[in-house]
Amino acid sequence: MKKFLPWIILVALIIVVALLPKPLEISPTVSVIVTVLLGLALTGVLVMTMRGHLIGRRTVFLFIGASLTLPFFMNFQMPIKVAPEVQELYDAIAKLPPGSKVLAAFDYDPPSAPELQPQAEAFMAYAFKHDLKVIIMGLWPQGPQQADMAIQKVLQQPAIRAKNIKYGVDYVNLGFQSGNEFVIQRMGSSFRGMFPRDIYNTDCDKIPILNGVDNFSNIDFVFNLSSGYPGTVEWVQIAVDRYGVKLGAGNTAVQAPSVYPYLSSHKLTGLAGGMSGAWQFEQATGEPGVASTYVLPQTFSHMVVIGFIIIGNVALFVGYRKSRQEGV
Amino acid sequence: MDSAIIGTWLAALLTLGIMSFLYKDNLYYKICEAIFIGISAGLWFITYFWDSLYRIAWIGVVHEGRYVLLGGVVLGVMMLMRLFGKIGWIARWPLAFIVGATAGLKMMVYFTTNAMAQIHGTVNDTMAAFGGSGLYDVVGRIVILIGTVTGLVYFYFSKEHKGLFGGVAKVGTWFLMITFGASFGYTVMSRMSLLLGRIDFLLTDWLKLVK
Numbered sequence: 001m002k003k004f005l006p007w008i009i010l011v012a013l014i015i016v017v018a019l020l021p022k023p024l025e026i027s028p029t030v031s032v033i034v035t036v037l038l039g040l041a042l043t044g045v046l047v048m049t050m051r052g053h054l055i056g057r058r059t060v061f062l063f064i065g066a067s068l069t070l071p072f073f074m075n076f077q078m079p080i081k082v083a084p085e086v087q088e089l090y091d092a093i094a095k096l097p098p099g100s101k102v103l104a105a106f107d108y109d110p111p112s113a114p115e116l117q118p119q120a121e122a123f124m125a126y127a128f129k130h131d132l133k134v135i136i137m138g139l140w141p142q143g144p145q146q147a148d149m150a151i152q153k154v155l156q157q158p159a160i161r162a163k164n165i166k167y168g169v170d171y172v173n174l175g176f177q178s179g180n181e182f183v184i185q186r187m188g189s190s191f192r193g194m195f196p197r198d199i200y201n202t203d204c205d206k207i208p209i210l211n212g213v214d215n216f217s218n219i220d221f222v223f224n225l226s227s228g229y230p231g232t233v234e235w236v237q238i239a240v241d242r243y244g245v246k247l248g249a250g251n252t253a254v255q256a257p258s259v260y261p262y263l264s265s266h267k268l269t270g271l272a273g274g275m276s277g278a279w280q281f282e283q284a285t286g287e288p289g290v291a292s293t294y295v296l297p298q299t300f301s302h303m304v305v306i307g308f309i310i311i312g313n314v315a316l317f318v319g320y321r322k323s324r325q326e327g328v
Numbered sequence: 329m330d331s332a333i334i335g336t337w338l339a340a341l342l343t344l345g346i347m348s349f350l351y352k353d354n355l356y357y358k359i360c361e362a363i364f365i366g367i368s369a370g371l372w373f374i375t376y377f378w379d380s381l382y383r384i385a386w387i388g389v390v391h392e393g394r395y396v397l398l399g400g401v402v403l404g405v406m407m408l409m410r411l412f413g414k415i416g417w418i419a420r421w422p423l424a425f426i427v428g429a430t431a432g433l434k435m436m437v438y439f440t441t442n443a444m445a446q447i448h449g450t451v452n453d454t455m456a457a458f459g460g461s462g463l464y465d466v467v468g469r470i471v472i473l474i475g476t477v478t479g480l481v482y483f484y485f486s487k488e489h490k491g492l493f494g495g496v497a498k499v500g501t502w503f504l505m506i507t508f509g510a511s512f513g514y515t516v517m518s519r520m521s522l523l524l525g526r527i528d529f530l531l532t533d534w535l536k537l538v539k
Binding site: 006017020022023024025058061064065068069072073111112113114115141142175176177178181182185196197201236237238240241242252253254256257258261262264265266267273274275276290293294297298301302305 | 350351371372375376379380383384388392429433434437438440441442445446448449450453472507510511514515516517518520521522523524525526527528531535536537538539
């Protein structure tokens with residue numbers, strides 16, 4: 001019987017979900033009750049730990065799962081404060097006059113999409129609404145595909161559809177180019193040396209938006225979405241330091257700490273780091289998207305993680321005390 | 329049935345399969361893992377084949393007559409020689425080329441961007457902070473300055489870490505620990521965001537429980 005318990009629970013869960021009203025939304029009162037219950041359960045775990053009863057890893061997973069899932073149905077609004085580095089990024093983009101050429105480097109793949117795709121969508125929507133000319137490229141093979149997905153999504157917005165955005169005139173996708181930082185280095189002297197054709201194999205000389213774009217000196221701003229190597233670090237080291245490009249970046253939270261020093265040395269003009277950077281960037285650009293709906297689940301999960309850090313430390317000290325009492 | 333629905337169901341079942349590892353290692357997880365690895369390898373191979381071999385090398389050399397690209401093609405073929413035992417040593421030449429070129433490019437950019445520019449930024453901004461900035465900025469800059477100096481002292485191993493020098497190095501260790509902690513915190517945050525993305529997919533696209 002015990003062997004089949006997980007499967008029985010899974011089937012029961014599927015039946016419950018099938019019977020739930022769709023879409024499911026719980027009132028603010030119920031939301032408060034659920035939050036309090038979650039807090040009480042966490043306190044219960046803390047008390048158990050203090051008494052020497054340690055919980056298993058599956059309980060931790062259960063709490064994290066609940067803290068990430070339940071807030072999706074809640075009716076809370078959390079204020080979003082835009083951090084100075086995100087504001088700096090927005091200000092740099094907002095200062096660009098209509099017709100400015102922006103190089104958007106998509107250096108990430110689907111695993112990093114939850115953090116970076118909202119930034120890509122907010123950036124694309126803002127760029128199209130403010131008549132910025134976007135040149136897309138990627139040092140990661142799937143980057144240009146992520147860009148295409150973002151474009152297809154924002155093109156469905158009525159305000160952008162009304163602008164009659166055209167491929168080749170308002171934006172172009174140059175695709176992926178292998179070679180990591182050497183691609184950036186070569187682009188500094190010749191764009192066409194690295195990208196003679198776009199992603200659809202059209203000769204770049206026949207694409208209107210690329211007229212007069214020979215190297216970085218013809219680019220007004222570079223926006224890099226990056227989740228690792230090659231990414232923002234390489235763009236700073238070569239494009240900014242060697243060619244004086246103005247660069248803003250959106251990074252995954254994993255990468256953001258390694259990029260922050262470039263902000264204080266003024267090599268980077270603004271940074272949106274991780275999911276919090278994504279929702280702040282959406283807020284700053286006035287393009288609320290999917291990241292803004294993640295504020296509550298992310299906050300809840302962080303609270304639970306902090307709770308478990310405290311519980312973990314309590315467990316450590318309880319263990320010390322126990323071993324001292326036992327004279328080990 | 330609509331192909332999008334099939335795709336959504338497939339993605340949802342694969343997601344649940346990977347998540348089932350949280351309970352314990354099982355066959356369902358292993359199948360999903362194998363599918364993921366197989367598709368990833370296939371996708372990378374196809375991408376590099378069409379983007380590098382076909383789009384750049386084949387079209388570049390055969391259709392556009394850019395024979396300079398043949399150099400890269402030859403180095404690429406030499407790299408494959410490691411698959412053949414006796415002539416495997418040939419693969420060392422393109423490898424040496426890559427290491428040499430990368431070292432040449434990186435040496436200067438690392439020195440200017442990661443060393444000189446950081447020192448310049450730290451000193452300049454600390455000086456500027458005293459010239460009319462708010463208390464928060466001044467304190468922040470002083471902390472960065474202390475962190476930079478003590479961190480450098482910690483990595484100076486030519487003198488024994490004793491006395492005043494040892495004390496300064498100890499402060500550097502604290503700064504390093506706080507930095508690693510912040511970095512780890514960011515990593516946890518990032519992993520949570522990825523999980524959030526999957527849960528959003530399951531609740532919104534698959535189960536339609538969220539608008």
